[in-house]
Amino acid sequence: MKITTRKMLDRSFSSFGLFSIVLMILALLVILVPIFKRGSTAIVFNGTVEHRRFLLERFERGDEQEMASEITAIQAAQKPVYDMIEHFENRQRKYLDALNEPLTKLAKRSDSIGRLTKRRLKRLDKNKPFLTNVKTIQKLTDRLKGHVDSDNIQAEIEQLDATIQKIETQTKNLVELKEAIRELLGPAPGETRPVLLRKQYGQTRWDRAQVKLHEVLYIEKWDYSNEGMGRKVFEPRVEHFRGTEIEPLFDYMETNTEAMLRPQLTFYWGFLTDKSMDIHIFGGIFPELLGTVYLTLGAILFAVPMGVIAAIYFSEYARPGIIISFLRICISTLAGVPSIVFGMFGLAFLLNGCHLPKGVLAGSLTLALVILPTIIRSAEEAIRAVPRTYREAALSLGASRWRTVVTVVIPAALPGILTGTVISMGRAAGETAPIIFTAAASVAATLSLNPLQVWDQPTQALSWNIYNLCTEHEAANEIQHVLFGMTATIILVVLFLNLFAIILRARISKKLKGETT
Amino acid sequence: MKRLNQKRIKNLWAIALLAVALVTPTTWAKETDQLVLDGSTTLGPIAKAFAEYYMAKNPGVNVTVNESGSGNGAKSLINRTCDIASMSRFMKAKEFIAAVNKGVMPVAHVVAMDGLPVLVHPSNPVKALTVKQIRDIYSGKITNWNQVGGPNLAIVMISRDTNSGTYETFHKLIMTHKVDGKKIKEKISKKAEYVGSNGGIRTRVQSTPAAIGYAGLGFIDKTVKALKVNDIYPTRETVTSGKYPISRPLFMITNGYPKLGSHTHAFVTLYLSEKGQEIIEDIGFVPVTKY
Numbered sequence: 050m051k052i053t054t055r056k057m058l059d060r061s062f063s064s065f066g067l068f069s070i071v072l073m074i075l076a077l078l079v080i081l082v083p084i085f086k087r088g089s090t091a092i093v094f095n096g097t098v099e100h101r102r103f104l105l106e107r108f109e110r111g112d113e114q115e116m117a118s119e120i121t122a123i124q125a126a127q128k129p130v131y132d133m134i135e136h137f138e139n140r141q142r143k144y145l146d147a148l149n150e151p152l153t154k155l156a157k158r159s160d161s162i163g164r165l166t167k168r169r170l171k172r173l174d175k176n177k178p179f180l181t182n183v184k185t186i187q188k189l190t191d192r193l194k195g196h197v198d199s200d201n202i203q204a205e206i207e208q209l210d211a212t213i214q215k216i217e218t219q220t221k222n223l224v225e226l227k228e229a230i231r232e233l234l235g236p237a238p239g240e241t242r243p244v245l246l247r248k249q250y251g252q253t254r255w256d257r258a259q260v261k262l263h264e265v266l267y268i269e270k271w272d273y274s275n276e277g278m279g280r281k282v283f284e285p286r287v288e289h290f291r292g293t294e295i296e297p298l299f300d301y302m303e304t305n306t307e308a309m310l311r312p313q314l315t316f317y318w319g320f321l322t323d324k325s326m327d328i329h330i331f332g333g334i335f336p337e338l339l340g341t342v343y344l345t346l347g348a349i350l351f352a353v354p355m356g357v358i359a360a361i362y363f364s365e366y367a368r369p370g371i372i373i374s375f376l377r378i379c380i381s382t383l384a385g386v387p388s389i390v391f392g393m394f395g396l397a398f399l400l401n402g403c404h405l406p407k408g409v410l411a412g413s414l415t416l417a418l419v420i421l422p423t424i425i426r427s428a429e430e431a432i433r434a435v436p437r438t439y440r441e442a443a444l445s446l447g448a449s450r451w452r453t454v455v456t457v458v459i460p461a462a463l464p465g466i467l468t469g470t471v472i473s474m475g476r477a478a479g480e481t482a483p484i485i486f487t488a489a490a491s492v493a494a495t496l497s498l499n500p501l502q503v504w505d506q507p508t509q510a511l512s513w514n515i516y517n518l519c520t521e522h523e524a525a526n527e528i529q530h531v532l533f534g535m536t537a538t539i540i541l542v543v544l545f546l547n548l549f550a551i552i553l554r555a556r557i558s559k560k561l562k563g564e565t566t
Numbered sequence: 567m568k569r570l571n572q573k574r575i576k577n578l579w580a581i582a583l584l585a586v587a588l589v590t591p592t593t594w595a596k597e598t599d600q601l602v603l604d605g606s607t608t609l610g611p612i613a614k615a616f617a618e619y620y621m622a623k624n625p626g627v628n629v630t631v632n633e634s635g636s637g638n639g640a641k642s643l644i645n646r647t648c649d650i651a652s653m654s655r656f657m658k659a660k661e662f663i664a665a666v667n668k669g670v671m672p673v674a675h676v677v678a679m680d681g682l683p684v685l686v687h688p689s690n691p692v693k694a695l696t697v698k699q700i701r702d703i704y705s706g707k708i709t710n711w712n713q714v715g716g717p718n719l720a721i722v723m724i725s726r727d728t729n730s731g732t733y734e735t736f737h738k739l740i741m742t743h744k745v746d747g748k749k750i751k752e753k754i755s756k757k758a759e760y761v762g763s764n765g766g767i768r769t770r771v772q773s774t775p776a777a778i779g780y781a782g783l784g785f786i787d788k789t790v791k792a793l794k795v796n797d798i799y800p801t802r803e804t805v806t807s808g809k810y811p812i813s814r815p816l817f818m819i820t821n822g823y824p825k826l827g828s829h830t831h832a833f834v835t836l837y838l839s840e841k842g843q844e845i846i847e848d849i850g851f852v853p854v855t856k857y
């Protein structure tokens with residue numbers, strides 16, 4: 050009976066263990082697979098001609114002649130769209146032209162109304178975009194209405210109003226349509242080049258382009274006719290243009306989007322090596338990656354020597370006593386302190402106290418403090434694990450204590466120390482809170498590759514900028530691929546560091562064994 | 567053991583030599599000019615776009631933008647850790663005095679106008695609220711959407727954190743009112759949820775059907791619905807004319823008027839140029855002048 054119970058317990062325990070391992074793997078998959086899947090879309094995606102045009106114009110990558118022929122091809126495909134819009138505008142323009150007569154009549158008056166109309170008339174220009182002219186007339190009507198002796202010109206105002214109203218509903222729809230098309234295809238030919246990069250190009254990614262195409266074809270509306278909350282409905286935009294020149298535009302766009310944007314499978318390795326353009330709407334994440342590397346290496350540079358020396362002192366020199374145990378407790382506590390506290394310390398002590406500039410140096414020092422306890426503990430454990438006989442042998446050969454430590458104990462403990470170091474590197478790379486105040490910036494120039502020049506420069510860093518883009522970016526919904534790309538990158542960086550630690554450790558212990566036996 | 571050591575020492579030397587070789591041709595001296603901006607998250611999109619534009623036009627200038635809230639922007643300016651504090655409110659008396667005491671003379675440049683849209687989830691049938699209704703919602707007197715013509719749903723209030731200029735503006739223009747000629751400041755209900763950024767407010771509102779929040783004009787998109795306040799919708803016209811009740815200027819504050827010809831001067835006057843105004847308008851804010 051007793052044995053069976055024991056066996057039962059044993060089995061249940063091992064099955065429980067197995068179950069938790071499976072659960073852990075599943076959890077890992079549930080977290081990592083979507084991140085990598087969506088993150089990979091930052092590099093591998095269906096790029097449109099706009100993406101290639103962007104790369105050529107901004108980074109001078111790609112073939113100019115090929116681009117030129119591609120552009121002629123898409124312009125040919127897009128031409129009917131712009132032609133239809135122009136025809137439509139021309140017809141609307143005729144309504145406006147009919148206003149010329151009453152307006153010139155008004156302008157001939159010698160009072161302020163005449164002067165006002167004259168000024169506005171000068172602004173009307175057939176070469177100007179149709180919508181600008183509509184706006185000018187609208188403004189004039191508003192001003193005239195507010196005029197003291199508007200009674201005398203009631204008839205003219207009514208005529209203006211009627212025309213404007215006729216045009217207004219159509220133009221409002223037209224403005225919305227043009228905006229939607231511009232977002233999909235980029236600026237129309239002949240339009241002045243906008244300053245903001247995001248307005249200069251159409252959709253660079255086919256998946257985003259399809260979202261925008263949907264916005265061209267349908268108007269998103271909310272239906273509140275039922276009790277309670279509203280329901281999202283999509284109204285075909287074509288309904289607004291039934292019977293006009295624009296009606297066939299929608300079918301044309303739906304069937305010819307591929308010809309207009311020419312998507313092809315793109316491997317955009319520049320995501321890792323390009324700087325971001327227009328706050329991550331275009332380009333890559335190189336500045337963030339470089340910032341993370343600098344901060345991590347800086348932290349290691351400060352923390353490892355200090356940590357190893359402290360560990361040597363603790364395990365080889367210090368005499369066990371109250372002070373030492375107290376210090377150990379302090380270090381353990383420090384390892385458990387939330388990283389934001391270190392961030393605050395960095396701000397208060399390094400920035401406000403020591404007047405260090407916000408930058409890589411201050412950030413590295415703060416991060417060094419975060420990882421120091423871990424490094425001390427792991428180094429101490431590693432040094433303790435070196436068999437006593439090693440030390441005794443060295444001492445018996447006449448080596449001094451220092452020499453013993455440097456030539457025998459440290460080399461033997463090296464695998465452990467290195468593992469601790471590399472794992473801390475992973476932590477330093479991922480920490481956000483300590484660098485918020487001490488090093489991170491939303492926008493800054495890419496760091497120089499010369500380490501001596503960067504110490505006082507604030508920088509972007511992967512961890513902080515993921516958070517910043519998520520919460521702060523005005524177009525966060527449009528750049529999901531960048532966010533996931535960054536997240537996947539930082540996980541990969543940590544993964545590689547850990548892998549590196551394992552391999553390094555294996556190699557060194559193999560070497561050590563080979564030497565000692 | 568010895569052989570291993572020798573090998574390692576060799577490796578170390580190689581690394582050290584490589585490092586020296588990399589560093590030698592360059593010097594300690596800085597080649598770049600730095601321009602540091604700190605402050606409001608509302609001005610973030612403008613500051614970031616200006617920074618990229620400016621860096622593209624002036625290679626060799628490093629413009630750094632931090633978005634830590636208007637209050638922190640003021641602190642940074644007072645501590646002289648930034649050149650330009652971007653603030654969505656003007657300095658408070660306390661901050662101003664602290665600045666002057668430290669020899670910092672704040673000069674304000676109004677770079678753009680902003681109307682604080684009151685945001686709800688697009689599925690919410692409520693289309694307009696009055697200032698009083700908004701005040702009552704945030705002070706906790708109105709707790710259900712059905713009290714303002716909506717469905718039977720408890721209101722979830724989202725507010726900015728108290729360090730933010732957007733919060734200050736909201737507090738000043740909505741929560742403060744006059745009763746019998748006396749100014750009364752209503753307190754925001756304890757049930758309100760505080761969020762640290764404009765984008766955060768939008769994220770929170772777009773994911774919560776019962777939510778109400780407020781953010782800068784540049785942060786509205788299709789995922790949230792801006793309400794009419796006192797029957798007026800925040801547009802370019804209603805904001806510049808002040809008809810929209812929660813309109814405000816957005817500041818960039820410098821220590822004294824920047825030296826003419828300096829990068830700081832060029833940067834804070836960027837909003838006067840046509841390109842600067844176009845950027846502001848394209849981001850969604852209201853340019854100061856009609857260009």
